[in-house]
Amino acid sequence: MTRPRISARISAISESATLAVDAKAKAMKAAGRPVIGFGAGEPDFPTPGYIVEAAVEACRNPRFHKYTPAGGLPELKQAIADKTLRDSGYRVDASQVLVTNGGKQAVYEAFATLLDPGDEVLVVAPYWTTYPEAIKLAGGVQVDVVTDETTGYLASVEQLEAARTERTKVLLFVSPSNPTGAVYSPEQVEAIGRWAAEHELWVVTDEIYEHLTYGGATFASIATAVPELGDKVVVLNGVAKTYAMTGWRVGWLIGPKDVVKAATNLQSHATSNVSNVAQAAALAAVSGDLSAVAEMRAAFDRRRQTMVRMLNEIPGVVCPEPLGAFYAYPSVKELLGKEVGGRRPQTSGELAEIILEEAEVAVVPGEAFGTPGYFRLSYALGDEDLVEGVSRLAKFLGEIR
Template sequence: MTADRPASTPARISARVGGIAESATLAVDAKAKALKAEGRPVIGFGAGEPDFPTPPYIVEAAVAACSQPANHRYTPAGGLPDLKKAIAAKTARDSGYQVEPAQVLVTNGGKQAVYEAFATLLDPGDEVVLPAPYWTTYPEAIRLAGGVPVEVLADETQDYLVTVEQLEAARSERTKVLLFCSPSNPTGSVYPREQVEAIGRWALEHGIWVVTDEIYEHLTYDGVRAESMPVMVPELADTCVVLNGVAKTYAMTGWRVGWLIGPTDVVKAATNLQSHATSNVANVSQRAAIAALEGDLTAVDEMKVAFDRRRRRIVEMLNEIDGVLCPEPKGAFYVYPSVKGLLGREVAGRTATTTTELAEIILEAAEVAVVPGEAFGSPGYLRLSYALGDDDLVEGVSRLQKLFG
């Protein structure tokens, strides 16, 4: 006789977590670093982080914080009071948005702010209008929170900026949130003032929450300004969550300090969630963030000079490749060229039919790491970060020119 067996064996991994896709940008960066460790001269355009060190005055504040016993203990889950005050002051200074410290939640990097915003706002089946191309984490965080991403695609002919008409076409009775990001990752596009206001008015009219990611607010070029939606549409403040952090502006990606700003009831609920998930952000990192926000933007401006120079150079060089069309971005530190003209062409003995396959060929044949557009919801494109040294940038794109020449 055989022992009775269950009719089915439970899955080892939950459907909720098993359905999450790996971060494509981190995967590309990890592969590039692994190949470098093997001695291969790989040049990586995948990582979305400044190549500069954190400014010394911020590091010095962290060093001093290490010796203070108060920083060796638990602190409030929602953030150090001094940091919440600094975030409120910085927000007023930089975008003109007046908020109180009680409207601030300090998170373990921007990604936790993204997830907690959606987890706090969404019930199962709620829809989030998600402009594409989008940062890879957005749809995964939405799904993990039980929501349904509804993608709205804007291509290079409209500078990757969605219109109110497109958003309205995507709206349904289940729509609860609009995700808005300007300057954009992955495209670097920046919404002009009038378009920010028009989109905010549309959301207000239809009772739709806005989650707006302002992490690249200071990285703009050619005199362009990134406008904050709740400043453009003040009536939206009660149904708007602003996401931000120190990572991109102050070259502090590894310090893991982000935040969300919103109505006090939303912030209180999100803080309760965080109290069970991670508790407080590391106190030394919080002290470093206070120093960053209370300092001036001199170091940021110096980084922007380098980014601007690289931006112009990479756009020029990419547009010299037959089959590539690269708009000039006005923000962040990415370019997002259309490479549809390279698909179906034999390269290094292979023919790519997708940009995922094209990125694989580029890595193997040219030892250059790029991220395919499939990761951002828009096949036919590649994302390249120009947050790397000038010499590596020129060498990397020169390899692409030679590969497709």
């Protein structure tokens, strides 16, 4: 009998759909086609200069030419603890912080540390593409709690309770949300947190977009809002979105000491320490003020309003107003099965493929986020490209019959 070349565990992992769309768009652009990409979720701004200078200085420091602790530079861990208290009112010790190679490693290590095979995780859909793969690799079972545009993609306590079973161990809570931009109000955060505490669930909360809220929406950390969750909260975060540092690859995990120690043991064998130069840059970022993010947020807010207005002017497209992150998540369900470009796309994936080929606009279909019939568009790109891209989309979709 011939054994499979690739393990079943790794074969089950899907490629990141957002990165795949971005790669295809860039390849077409390199071939000379004027593609506008709404796929990747990264700010179009450069990393602020003072952060770059901190990295340059670190390159010259012999201390950073050697191994450092696997769990992170002590001064960075302390700065992250201080920043967490400053930004969300959540008081933690430096020993409760693990510095990771980007937010994705924090996600993976959190689930790998908490889950045994068969443990269930409640995941609100639409969800970011990496969550299912991290849960699957850890042996966990994802249980979707599906939301749609009628509720602004917000899940209720009643929906969560309906999905809970005796095997439920973790609630994954994300606000602001990727891909929808949904933001739970402080009252909703508190209600969900109290429900989780009542049923003694762990809460893994991804707060990577904490500083990107608009239109009067406010970020509320579930860890702060519901102290009775106690030592069953794991907070995931990083510098990527707040400081335009997606390529620097620095994230972190905050949790109870036993979880952080276990996750640090895992990281010590997987990657050892995060790049010291990147850690020095992250130290400058989290130790500084938030003036750079205020400038970026103002630009994102302007683009958000433009994109949502233009999308809602397209017949058959319904786009709730996103109140956080930098994504719009319009429904295109009304357009499926209709003729466009001589074809009748039955899925949002097929429609997205046609749009890329014919209109030279890259969007990520809802299938990637667990809810077919939608597109995710990032508005973290220049104003001119945004208007041109959505205009192309409107012109092309306007031809649907």
